[in-house]
Amino acid sequence: METSTKKMTFPSAFSILFIILLMAIGLTWLIPSGAYSKLSYDNIEKQFIVKTYGNPDQRYPATEQTLNQFNIKIQLSHFTNGIIKKPIAIPDTYQRVTQHEKNAIDMLHAMVDGTIEVADIMVFIFILGGMIGVINKTGAFNAGLMSLAKKTKGNEFSVVFAVCVLMLLGGTACGIEEEAVAFYPILVPVFLALGYDAIVCVGAIFLAASMGTAFSTINPFSVVIASNAAGIPFTEGIGFRTIGLILGGICVIIYMRWYCKKLTANPAFSYTYEDRQAFYDHYMKDIDPNATVDFTFKRKLILILFCCAFPLMVWGVMFGGWWFPQMAASFLAITILIMFISGLPEKELIHGFTHGASELVGVTLIIGLARAVNIILEQGMISDTILDYLSHLVSGMHGSVFIIGQLLIFIFLGLIVPSSSGLAVLSMPIMAPLADTVGIPRDIVVSAYNWGQYIMLFLAPTGLVLVTLQMLNIPFNKWIKFVMPIVGCQFVISSILLIIQVIMYGH
Template sequence: METANKKKSFSFPSAFTILFFILIIAVGLTWVIPSGSYSKLTYNMQDKVFIVKSYGEPDKTYPATEKTLDEFNIKIKLTNFTEGVIKKPIAIPGSYQRIEQHHKGIQDIPVSMVEGTIEAVDVMVFIFVLGGMIGVINRTGSFNAGLMALARKTKGNEFLIIFSVSILMLLGGTTCGIEEEAVAFYPILVPVFLALGYDAIMCVGAIFLAASMGTAFSTINPFSVVIASNAAGIQFTEGIGFRTLGLILGGLCVIGYLYWYGKKVKADPSFSYTYEDREEFRQRYMKNFDPNAVIEFTFRRKLILILFCLAFPMMIWGVMAGGWWFPQMAASFLSFTIVIMLISGLKEKEIVDSFTEGASELVGVSLIIGLARGVNLVLEQGMISDTILDYMSNLVSGMPGSLFILGQLVVFIFLGLIVPSSSGLAVLSMPIMAPLADAVGIPRDIVVSAYNWGQYAMLFLAPTGLVLVTLQMLHIPFNKWVKFVLPMIGCLLLIGSILLLIQVSLYGS
């Protein structure tokens, strides 16, 4: 009996604990993995020249010409640099060198946590503004009134909401790589999903899982496939047919899986992977929602919800066409919030209290982002990321075409853990990995696909990516998420492997 009680009392570590242990492991890796560095090339927009930074040497300036790029064996169009398409430093092929070891110590753990939080301040401000906005809208009763109206209209067809959200996220992922921006949808959609009879993990599936599957099979996403193609020296339209086919197959898998899971939960709530936490979820997200209460859906409440909904297409437009990033997105949401405050009918103290309470509920989420950035800082400052890339490139070099591309897929799965940024990994790895495809006689766009599919298979789980932020926001244990998402990772890798092998057989020599 005592043993059984001990088993029941065990709870999986929180996101903070997981990331803290990963930070310790990262520090340990700086003592195990040799430090090394590639020379990096950047374009100086002001002076219109290339600057090459090599470790331990003064910066060198070169004319911004195609000849310079050819000398460094960088097969990227000059216009990609001069027009600002590629802004981050490009690793120069064949320039890797071992350097003195950059050990990190115990004293660096708290420092990296603080520095990572400072680096993530733009994302954190966005999240605080979002939380404050939701707090104000909640105080007006608009969400509750809208929830009741939605529940009445969708009775018997609840999955249409899941389907619609999933399709939107798939499209958002494949076109603009919606990831961090998706955190804005959770606080409002979780109560909706719970009111429809689903659980909180279905919300993560419809938003994070669908968006990530869309991003994995990016078609025109400028932050992954476009920048990776440019860094590989090819047009992003090369291979788009296979990526579109993958998107369709991956999307069908996600929607089919959510339909199956949702049907099971609706039939038997105890089937839910988060069943034991259901009461906590309901108290947290529906504490102000009484299904038996009558809340009038007034014109004012409808107008507030319309303004809230308008903030999202405005954000997506800004990211895709306006060059926005988190400061601009936060300012946009804050502008909508101010308008909502003015028409809310609330007293000044109610407005201030509801905004600060809403923002305070997302403090933990913001700190998770900072801690994850701290892990990345340790790996960067320890100078081991380039060493891992060099080792991986040598590992797959010279393999037969089919083994080479599957090896690339595995390599990018691992690199996705080390470098969770899609654009960062693209400019770091593509100039090194893409030329290896030439040696085995296959097109470079196949390597770009392997990068996309491998990296995102890891980002479904990578603690240094966005997943822990999402889980912390919804208070879902990491082990429950792993159980839920593993079938979809298997689908992604199976679809990706088959499509890669088909491409190699069609276009390989």
């Protein structure tokens, strides 16, 4: 009698997010709905608007007196200059509201609405994919990879090291998150040509960028906006954040070095060994490592233009006020320029563009589905309830216990609110004043927010993890196995630095 056994497979990113959507719906039935009053600035009328559930909007003069009236310790200029754009939660205004249970119909609407809300990110990713497709048609990638492989022979890890350092710096300076998606199509073939696997790709890009973002020093999208919302200059606490960045970066590089050495010694050590051929075929199908491709001046110029797109993107985000529409437009402009330089037939170029864009459809849909989870939680009005409960939980604790409690709270809130700026404006006006009650500086709470949230965002399916894994075809359970040592390192580093700061202030 024949017996057949089916190999157990881990659910795909789509299935994981669908399950989380169902859980989110369940939470809207179990957790009471509630809301804080929210204050925002009307740039047209030059007034503050206070929205309170169930009441008409109230308008107030945009003055320091109004902010003091609502116990909001934020400089008026942060509102008037557009530094803080999202509504700020007003302390001590939480109230229970009518229960907002969600159902299956709401879930379907959220899936569609979530996809619409991230349309700008989707367009950016499609244009990126199209650019890669065009450059593949020119043969520039193939020629460049062969040249790089020859130059780094015997010193392959130097490429991994350089990418890790760049991602760490990009993360700490401008919070490279969604933008990191742009680096995979070009760097993945590089790592494969050097003999590495999918895990090395995600480690050098996502892991390093996330560690840099976790220990942000001047990142305007997390630590700066959180400090502003806490009513303090973002330079407060920057010394300890820098120390954390150095320690976290060392941990990432040492860990990547260990993994790469193991992989080089025994390719079967790879955490994704079973899927290695499919992954290689997908990313290297247009690249023949045995082919002789001349690295002509035209191909070098094409790769130079392609590489220029990334520092231009970083500059635009940091100093030009760019977001995904502007980044997509810059990538599209460079793609069109490359098309003219290539000299290839128009039909061949258009086919390369559309084919490259089509390969990233699954990635873009994951982003929309992840956003649907946030929509369900927002519409269920349970995020404010969770925040109110947690703020009362740690209120009045001893300094060291309080700050570790804050770290744990922000780890949890990172799952509920995966947006760094969104969590900052929601939580800082509530959590930062609690530091005053236990006699510690508010910048320590800002650090707890940043470090705690990103411990979770290494793991949270509602963040960018599943988008990254979908792009690299890595099962979620394999990622968990790889990333947990780094999560543990970050938790230890964060806890020690937070306690040291509390002790320095006599608590």
